[in-house]
Amino acid sequence: MWTEGVTVSKPLWNGLVSERLSSSSATSCALPPRYDAVRDARRFTRTTLRHWQLEAMLDGVELVASELVTNALRYAVPEEAPEGAVRLSLVRWSTRVVCAVRDPSNYGPVTKVADFVAESGRGLHLVQSFSETWGWHPIGGAGKVVWALFRLPESEEPSH
Numbered sequence: 001m002w003t004e005g006v007t008v009s010k011p012l013w014n015g016l017v018s019e020r021l022s023s024s025s026a027t028s029c030a031l032p033p034r035y036d037a038v039r040d041a042r043r044f045t046r047t048t049l050r051h052w053q054l055e056a057m058l059d060g061v062e063l064v065a066s067e068l069v070t071n072a073l074r075y076a077v078p079e080e081a082p083e084g085a086v087r088l089s090l091v092r093w094s095t096r097v098v099c100a101v102r103d104p105s106n107y108g109p110v111t112k113v114a115d116f117v118a119e120s121g122r123g124l125h126l127v128q129s130f131s132e133t134w135g136w137h138p139i140g141g142a143g144k145v146v147w148a149l150f151r152l153p154e155s156e157e158p159s160h
Contacts, residue, residue: 025052025092030084031069033077041069041088045099048090054097056153060130061090061099064148067123068101071146076105092152096132100147108136109146 029044031037045065049058065088072086087102111124127134131148138144 026089028087028089031086031088033073033081033085035070035073037073037086038066038069041065044088045090049097052092054092054152057097057150061097061150064127064130064134064150065090065099065101067126068099068146068148071109071123072101072103072105075109076103076107076143078104095152097150097152098147099131099150100145102139102143102145104143106138106141106144108138108144 027048029040031040042062042065045062046058049055049061054061069086069088077085081104085104089098089100089102091098091100109124111128124134127148130150132151134146134148136144136146
């Protein structure tokens with residue numbers, strides 16, 4: 001696990017929680033508070049990574065995005081949530097890609113004991129397995145951001 005993830009990612013919080021990301025290396029979309037939003041999250045992730053020519057990262061980032069959105073919808077979004085209560089952001093940053101999901105809950109995610117026979121409860125274990133590191137950050141009483149960090153394939157990293 002990359003231990004600098006929390007510290008290094010802190011400058012991204014303002015961009016990750018904003019409604020608009022203005023960089024060509026960052027994009028964000030609001031998702032409806034319905035489970036079919038998971039399909040939209042996967043499509044958004046796939047389209048973005050293809051645009052960034054990061055096809056080699058598609059499977060892992062797409063899976064993590066869908067798990068983070070599913071968790072937000074299942075555990076963090078009230079029934080009467082407004083449209084856009086969940087926001088998926090992708091940021092291509094230096095040698096990493098950040099996948100982050102903002103939701104209205106102030107409570108952090110809880111990793112359950114691994115039960116790989118159960119039909120649910122493995123989401124955060126998958127996030128941990130497919131990403132370099134992951135975590136969450138509160139947004140001053142206005143919800144939280146749950147994020148996962150991915151290292152770019154070596155061929156995509158900037159040369160020094």
